Amino acid sequence: MQFPSKLIEDAVNAFATLPGIGKKTALRLVMHLLQQEPVGTKNLSEAILKMRTEIKFCKTCHNVSDEDICSICTNSYRDKSVVCVVENFRDIIAIENTRHYNGLYHVLEGLISPMDGIGPEQLNIQSLLKRVEEGTVKEIIMALNPTIDGDTTIFYLSKMLSKHELKITSIARGIAFGGELEYVDEITLARSIQSRLPYENYLSK
Amino acid sequence: MQFPSKLIEDAVNAFATLPGIGKKTALRLVMHLLQQEPVGTKNLSEAILKMRTEIKFCKTCHNVSDEDICSICTNSYRDKSVVCVVENFRDIIAIENTRHYNGLYHVLEGLISPMDGIGPEQLNIQSLLKRVEEGTVKEIIMALNPTIDGDTTIFYLSKMLSKHELKITSIARGIAFGGELEYVDEITLARSIQSRLPYENYLSK
Numbered sequence: 273m274q275f276p277s278k279l280i281e282d283a284v285n286a287f288a289t290l291p292g293i294g295k296k297t298a299l300r301l302v303m304h305l306l307q308q309e310p311v312g313t314k315n316l317s318e319a320i321l322k323m324r325t326e327i328k329f330c331k332t333c334h335n336v337s338d339e340d341i342c343s344i345c346t347n348s349y350r351d352k353s354v355v356c357v358v359e360n361f362r363d364i365i366a367i368e369n370t371r372h373y374n375g376l377y378h379v380l381e382g383l384i385s386p387m388d389g390i391g392p393e394q395l396n397i398q399s400l401l402k403r404v405e406e407g408t409v410k411e412i413i414m415a416l417n418p419t420i421d422g423d424t425t426i427f428y429l430s431k432m433l434s435k436h437e438l439k440i441t442s443i444a445r446g447i448a449f450g451g452e453l454e455y456v457d458e459i460t461l462a463r464s465i466q467s468r469l470p471y472e473n474y475l476s477k
Numbered sequence: 478m479q480f481p482s483k484l485i486e487d488a489v490n491a492f493a494t495l496p497g498i499g500k501k502t503a504l505r506l507v508m509h510l511l512q513q514e515p516v517g518t519k520n521l522s523e524a525i526l527k528m529r530t531e532i533k534f535c536k537t538c539h540n541v542s543d544e545d546i547c548s549i550c551t552n553s554y555r556d557k558s559v560v561c562v563v564e565n566f567r568d569i570i571a572i573e574n575t576r577h578y579n580g581l582y583h584v585l586e587g588l589i590s591p592m593d594g595i596g597p598e599q600l601n602i603q604s605l606l607k608r609v610e611e612g613t614v615k616e617i618i619m620a621l622n623p624t625i626d627g628d629t630t631i632f633y634l635s636k637m638l639s640k641h642e643l644k645i646t647s648i649a650r651g652i653a654f655g656g657e658l659e660y661v662d663e664i665t666l667a668r669s670i671q672s673r674l675p676y677e678n679y680l681s682k
Contacts, residue, residue, distance in 0.1 A: 276547060279528040282524045282527070286521040292505070297497070304495060306529065310529050313526060327485070335481050337482055342482075343481065364481060
């Protein structure tokens, strides 16, 4: 693709480095910015630069934060005996939006993945063990994606945590609300049968 | 959606102002920027700001340009007797990429659209008439989208240009290369029959 201007070309190439944005979409975004007032572009430019340079990661749970310790860890109303282990901060946003969890979090920043060469030492696992050793944590909830990498990570973590007196749980896996049995894959269906619940429990959830 | 950080929220909201990008996609883009080195975000931030503040519009054809007159208008190898009228500079990029056009352009920056309240006076039509009055232009090619607005604009322009001795043409409309007759809409098919070509002409194109 040839561009009439080096400025346009640079902006298109910069947008096209983002995931899911190819050159044509990038050009559409640039067109849009050109059609709007310059202040809109200024806002976008400043917001992303400020976000990237000033963002902090909570020293306790590695969540993104404006301060050294995030607002969830400093919130005195939250249950400090439960820690929910997640892959990244997007999962925290998803769980927070349910408004059904009141404990703390721990962001691993990835999953163990031998295929991608990611080992336990590249993840925030040492800091999790440290938090557990302090003694206030009574339950660890594994809220990791139900993939091979997720299961590998849960297996590794539960091994590492086994010497502590802890309740280790995982978020329930089964048929999604509104899902139809006939379209569910075999592994999910098999697991949901194996981990069936008494009818009363089912109703209360 | 609740965000763990004001910085993240601002960046997500800024991305979400772009067309085709909702809050969830915006969050994915922000996540991506956070996972990459800060220099990537800095590049993107600077490229779009520089593009928006330093971009110029060619004083002759209104194409985007790094200079006061764009590289197409100043190119002495191009045929100055033919002017191709387009809606926006993206169409110029599309036509240039075909490498089958060697004339000049004129960017209207929109189409006449009574529904959207866009009249001829909001488009770059006066400057087109001025170019024609200078006398070097012998042919005007209308390369506008085959929509009602496009046809309205072509009709208006041809009226305005009728007092000049000019050849006014439109890009051919018909069945796209590789298209299948049975799936083509009726208007396109009807037009392609009405504007049928002698077989020899067809082969040479």
